[in-house]
């Protein structure tokens with residue numbers, strides 16, 4: 001089974017975010033960049049399918065040169081190959097543009113399953129997976145929390161968490177899946193895995209290599225643009241109550257009635 | 264491109280989802296700047312009750328896209344119907360609720376149409392002929408303002424609880440237009456085997472005005488019963504931080520935070536939750552935060568409008584009693 005996993009490099013969510021003075025983005029100095037959290041789950045899902053069916057796991061990323069580090073994390077977990085598309089013309093590309101670029105790469109590779117994370121923790125877009133499925137013409141199952149591929153590898157039954165329940169969905173392969181964190185527990189890279197990943201060559205492609213024009217996928221094609229980033233509205237600490245249970249209950253009740261007006 | 268604003272009406276068990284109705288309010292505020300009609304787009308099969316429920320909520324037109332193959336939601340079926348309709352009618356904006364269904368559908372349709380898409384919108388405005396949205400980014404450590412550029416329709420996926428429910432008795436009586444639906448069963452590649460509804464003592468998180476959330480301080484699964492009881496008294500939903508999910512005390516869909524749900528109720532009552540940044544990522548957009556914690560230095564108190572230092576096991580049951588009493592006196 002040939003499995004493709006899409007991997008994005010993002011700032012570590014543990015790190016504080018500093019917005020640049022002009023509000024155009026974040027100041028990356030000193031910020032640790034890591035593989036998007038959900039993409040670890042996507043990689044794990046790919047590796048488990050390979051363990052079950054044989055084949056290869058290929059990681060694909062769109063981003064600057066430094067995004068190779070996130071790909072190395074995935075190689076160290078055990079992925080076979082990695083491809084990075086890096087091109088200055090992609091500055092200002094929107095999520096549909098990124099999905100188009102990913103589609104162009106994946107079309108050149110054999111694929112039974114394409115696996116993405118549910119969302120990226122920087123943009124929180126939840127857009128690239130389903131858009132990529134569209135560009136590849138594949139059926140999709142998003143936010144997959146449980147995955148069972150049939151013995152012949154021709155399709156899967158997945159569980160998707162929907163409001164108030166779980167949807168059980170049958171999807172034929174090749175398919176695109178986006179994954180939830182409850183799908184699996186990502187493995188840690190092993191020491192030999194890390195050593196191997198260091199030596200591995202990561203193929204780097206430009207838009208030209210893919211036969212794509214900046215006008216199709218870059219800033220000129222973008223249908224959305226970030227105008228500015230601002231800090232979230234500050235929340236101040238409010239009133240504190242330190243008393244006995246009676247006082248605590250009375251304070252909360254009064255708050256619900258008089259201030260929040262929900263009673 | 265027209266000036267109409269469409270609201271995608273998601274529904275279950277013959278009733279529209281609350282967020283879909285909220286989006287009719289969002290559409291109304293956009294239409295004061297944009298002009299154009301507010302169109303409720305209702306796909307499905309046997310949707311008369313849904314249409315009736317949407318009827319008096321302020322839409323000008325209801326487009327009904329009815330077909331037996333739309334009986335349950337599938338990406339292929341619903342994307343085809345929505346994309347065809349948008350292509351034919353060219354609305355300016357299509358509003359979709361940020362639900363499992365909305366997040367599955369909207370990007371697929373946007374890609375098919377080449378439409379600008381902006382997700383997780385907290386606010387939407389129409390400025391200088393463009394849609395301007397604000398949305399949480401970087402796990403809520405920043406708010407992004409995004410402009411949708413270019414011509415053609417824009418698809419905006421909007422968070423629940425950002426816009427008020429419109430009054431149920433608008434004098435507008437929308438005209439119902441039935442759209443012809445052409446669907447081929449073979450075009451629907453996935454099949455829904457079943458939807459297992461998870462039994463919940465309380466209402467779903469995204470529908471709730473008040474959310475009561477328990478953390479590691481709840482100590483065990485059995486103790487969530489006291490939160491359920493308070494939730495019943497308040498008409499609230501119950502959620503949790505991550506440790507109760509990881510320990511198997513509550514189902515995964517309780518989780519609020521970076522790797523869980525984003526919620527923004529009127530009141531968020533945090534019980535035995537310390538207030539880690541990953542938890543705040545999911546709930547710091549709440550209107551009011553009340554925290555109960557026995558540690559006066561818990562970081563949650565730095566964002567709480569009302570901080571109560573005390574033992575939740577003593578406070579919660581008494582609070583439920585007090586709420587019931589207060590309600591019975593109304």
Ligand SMILES: Cc1cc2nc3c(=O)[nH]c(=O)nc-3n(C[C@H](O)[C@H](O)[C@H](O)COP(=O)(O)OP(=O)(O)OC[C@H]3O[C@@H](n4cnc5c(N)ncnc54)[C@H](O)[C@@H]3O)c2cc1C
Pocket residue numbers: 013037477478479480481503504505506507518519520521522523524534535536537538539540541542545555556557558561573574575576
């Ligand atoms: C990548 C990543 C993603 C994450 N995503 C999430 C997420 O989405 N959501 C999330 O919640 N966490 C998430 N976390 C975990 C997060 O970092 C914290 O570990 C977690 O939020 C702590 O949960 P807690 O506050 O319930 O537990 P604790 O931090 O252990 O706090 C328990 C609190 O209960 C109080 N307490 C104990 N007994 C009582 C009592 N009887 N009465 C009153 N108070 C009492 C204690 O004083 C303490 O403050 C994530 C972590 C990582 C690394």
Ligand SMILES: Nc1ncnc2c1ncn2[C@@H]1O[C@H](COP(=O)(O)O)[C@@H](O)[C@H]1O
Pocket residue numbers: 005006007008009036038039042060061062063095098102115116117118119120121123124125126127128129
């Ligand atoms: N630049 C990128 N390179 C590779 N994969 C990406 C990229 N951006 C997004 N993805 C994939 O799409 C998923 C959802 O991202 P998003 O739509 O940005 O929330 C991620 O978890 C990745 O699997």
